[in-house]
Amino acid sequence: MHSPELLKGTLQTILLKVLKDHGRMYGYEITQRVKELSESQLLLTEGALYPALHKLEAEGILKTETVMIGKRVRKYYSLTSTGRSLAKDRVEELVDFIKTMSNVLQVKLA
Amino acid sequence: MHSPELLKGTLQTILLKVLKDHGRMYGYEITQRVKELSESQLLLTEGALYPALHKLEAEGILKTETVMIGKRVRKYYSLTSTGRSLAKDRVEELVDFIKTMSNVLQVKLA
DNA sequence: GTCTAATACCTAAATCTCTTAGGCAATAAG
DNA sequence: CTTATTGCCTAAGAGATTTAGGTATTAGAC
Numbered sequence: 169m170h171s172p173e174l175l176k177g178t179l180q181t182i183l184l185k186v187l188k189d190h191g192r193m194y195g196y197e198i199t200q201r202v203k204e205l206s207e208s209q210l211l212l213t214e215g216a217l218y219p220a221l222h223k224l225e226a227e228g229i230l231k232t233e234t235v236m237i238g239k240r241v242r243k244y245y246s247l248t249s250t251g252r253s254l255a256k257d258r259v260e261e262l263v264d265f266i267k268t269m270s271n272v273l274q275v276k277l278a
Numbered sequence: 279m280h281s282p283e284l285l286k287g288t289l290q291t292i293l294l295k296v297l298k299d300h301g302r303m304y305g306y307e308i309t310q311r312v313k314e315l316s317e318s319q320l321l322l323t324e325g326a327l328y329p330a331l332h333k334l335e336a337e338g339i340l341k342t343e344t345v346m347i348g349k350r351v352r353k354y355y356s357l358t359s360t361g362r363s364l365a366k367d368r369v370e371e372l373v374d375f376i377k378t379m380s381n382v383l384q385v386k387l388a
Numbered sequence: 389g390t391c392t393a394a395t396a397c398c399t400a401a402a403t404c405t406c407t408t409a410g411g412c413a414a415t416a417a418g
Numbered sequence: 419c420t421t422a423t424t425g426c427c428t429a430a431g432a433g434a435t436t437t438a439g440g441t442a443t444t445a446g447a448c
Contacts, residue, residue, distance in 0.1 A: 176286035176405060176434080178379065185383055196425050202382060209378040216406050218427060240414055240425065263385050266376050268319040269288065270387070272312060273295055275373050277380070277387040286405080286434060306396050326435050328398060350396065350443055 179212070179220055181262045184247070184255035187230070192246045195221060221245055229254055289322070289330055291372045294357070294365035297340070302356045305331060331355055339364055 186201050187193055193201070199212045224230040229251040233244045247255060270277055296311050297303060303311070309322045334340040339361040343354045357365060380387055 179405080182382055189384075194425080195427095196423095205382045205384070206378050207381070209374075210382060213407065214425090214427080215408070215410095215429090219406090222427095237425095238414075242425070259383060259385075262379070263383060263387075264319075266379060266387065268316050269372070269376060271317070272292055272315045272320060273369060273373060274299075274315070275369075277373075277377065289434080304396080305398095306394095323436065324396090324398080325400090325437070325439095330434085332398095347396095348443075352396070 178262065179216055180224070181258040182210075182212075183217075183220060183224065184229075184251065184258050187245060187247050188252065188255040188259075192233075192244045194242050194244050198245075224251070288372060289326060290334070291368040292320075292322075293327075293330060293334065294339075294361065294368050297355060297357050298362065298365040298369075302343075302354045304352050304354050308355075334361070 182202060183198065186198055186205075190201070195214070195217055199214070199217060202210050202212055221230065225232055225245070228248055230245045231248050232246075235242045235244060292312060293308065296308055296315075300311070305324070305327055309324070309327060312320050312322055331340065335342060335355070338358055340355045341358050341361075343356075345352045345354060
């Protein structure tokens with residue numbers, strides 16, 4: 169597992185990216201998908217995830233639908249059109265940042 | 279310029295890396311070197327830099343020598359042996375994190 | 389000569405994100 | 419029937435960084 173320090177500032181971009189690719193997801197599903205993509209290296213904590221989702225919703229970047237599964241509530245998040253545009257920008261920005269970091273660390277990434 | 283959000287958590291590793299490669303550097307020199315390596319994409323702020331250097335010194339990871347240049351003080355930082363070991367670990371960790379992020383973002387880095 | 393930009397160090401309050409540590413409840417598996 | 423997993427959530431505290439100062443020397447432009 170990575171020291172969570174490094175994760176700071178990247179959570180929002182990760183959320184936008186997986187929602188961009190999957191269309192509609194609920195919180196728990198996102199944690200599982202990120203775990204899968206990262207080969208268990210990135211484990212999103214709920215204390216970070218839900219506030220981040222709520223913030224993005226409040227900003228009009230995400231929209232939600234609530235669905236009942238049996239007696240259980242499931243809340244789906246998806247990108248608004250604003251969100252789709254932002255997702256693209258944020259991912260580009262993070263990719264760019266990663267490249268810059270690689271230069272600073274003077275490492276080649278296969 | 280990158281949104282400084284992304285920089286969070288990486289500053290310490292950057293400092294250890296440049297000091298590892300240059301042996302002995304002073305604060306201002308570090309900011310210039312990082313600016314150069316990042317092609318002006320990463321501009322370290324002094325309000326982040328100096329507290330970080332002082333913390334690393336307090337922890338025995340860095341040691342200092344103060345030199346007078348004319349009437350001006352210049353404070354050189356270099357890695358202790360503990361610091362050299364830590365530098366290696368931290369750089370590996372960050373490289374690994376970058377690779378994980380690339381997987382999550384599903385991008386290939388040339 | 390004087391004014392500005394660059395060099396060079398520093399601190400402190402406020403901000404922002406995330407961790408930690410809870411709470412609540414339904415369902416599956418043993 | 420008891421535990422692990424699914425599934426939502428909040429709030430206090432920690433920690434890193436930004437913002438916004440402060441001080442002073444030196445080099446260069448006009």
